[in-house]
Amino acid sequence: MTTADLFEQIKAKQSFLCVGLDVDQDRFPVELRDKPDNLFNFCQKIIDSTAHYCVAYKPNIAFFEAYGLEGWKSLEKVMQYINRHYPEMFTIADAKRADIGNTSKRYAKAYFEHFDFDSITVSPYMGVDSVEPFLTYEDKYTILLALTSNKGATDFQLASVGNQKLYEEVIKKSLEWQNSKQLMYVVGATKAEALQSIRQLIPEHFLLIPGVGAQGGSLEEVALNGMNNQCGILVNSSRGIIYASSESDYAEKAGSVAREMQQKMRELLIQNQIL
């Protein structure tokens, strides 16, 4: 999938919503707990009820990994289900991987070939050769951590490197890397004030924006500061949607919350003259 395809989908669905799949059995409705294949069954119902309102799904790999083999089997099934039934969907492996080049190649193989994700989140700390193996895949995207939404983002990402912050240095340097057009960037919604200056550095690239909802970021501010003329942002919500209800109506409620977000997003797309 290309970003042009993604933009077409954004216009068609009037949404730039990404639904994060943070599967946590302890938060499942009682009737699903400890049932065989419940990770997949939960995701399948969430997907069917939200697919009309979102353009991307973001399985959070840690949550699958925590369940061992069962988790990996479920992740395979989830990806097969999305790719078969909703092939237009942009899929993000929220894996935050990266290692020396020789090893990053294996992670790229796992997520781009084995699971057939469209993109993966990657940590920049190890530099160019830890990221480029992901960028060699045509029509696949590498979503580099720039400025994250968590408390610890201030520890190093906001450290001053010369007359700029480390996350700005990360963005600037990454633009020199091979196939840098296939980069996207994670910028937390809780750091909306930084979006304007980030847009000056990377006017064209897509941003993946977590932190709206549970973490406190504002959708309006994010759109105001982050949107470009191809939309250019994907706003993620995980817990706010998939755990909107812990009762048997969880899928229906997830759909309702996703629809509410889609309607707000539609307004913002109209305000920004994208629709």
Next chain:
Amino acid sequence: MTTADLFEQIKAKQSFLCVGLDVDQDRFPVELRDKPDNLFNFCQKIIDSTAHYCVAYKPNIAFFEAYGLEGWKSLEKVMQYINRHYPEMFTIADAKRADIGNTSKRYAKAYFEHFDFDSITVSPYMGVDSVEPFLTYEDKYTILLALTSNKGATDFQLASVGNQKLYEEVIKKSLEWQNSKQLMYVVGATKAEALQSIRQLIPEHFLLIPGVGAQGGSLEEVALNGMNNQCGILVNSSRGIIYASSESDYAEKAGSVAREMQQKMRELLIQNQIL
């Protein structure tokens, strides 16, 4: 396992060798290729032939992950095999994980509970709350990336933050975190000249040192600059040992190379008055 236990093992085996398990079927001897369960069978033979000469095993998670479910099954078997037959061994999940706190908890659960590793490598980019969930496990160690052995290490790790380098800032700040005694640090052997100043910052902590062998680092320099009075270093070799031969004598040759390294390490331990 505690670092005191690790030090006892180092003295008993007269070695500070860590063997990296980067399983790559393309480099297996012909008779093992495309055979069922060959990832585990390869590792089992390597382990049996090297366990006498090393104190730690470091499965490189990406290499298992690249094989999908088969890879994860093999990793489970490898860890069960090590923990059953060589319970004295210090095990390192070379996973380079980290995410927001809520998600890092899941990675900690996967590696410390599900697989029962003694330690895991973790990336510092997302800061305190991305690392602390790993540090809450008693007698488990979190090996923070400081200065890595790859080319891209110069991109950000060596960036000047005030009057120091980013990797020094990472080390200093991490010492303020909860249970920081359970930290170890990755410092590449290709950066041996930095080891002296790193030792001034963290005289007591163990360092995991990759990059001897295939990547060109020197064992002698690493010992000269990095060792403390509890040894304090684990030197990793992966390809140089496990692919010492691509013929049917691969396990025997791996044992020979590991033994050669152990003998050099014994000399260095004597020179540093640890033996």
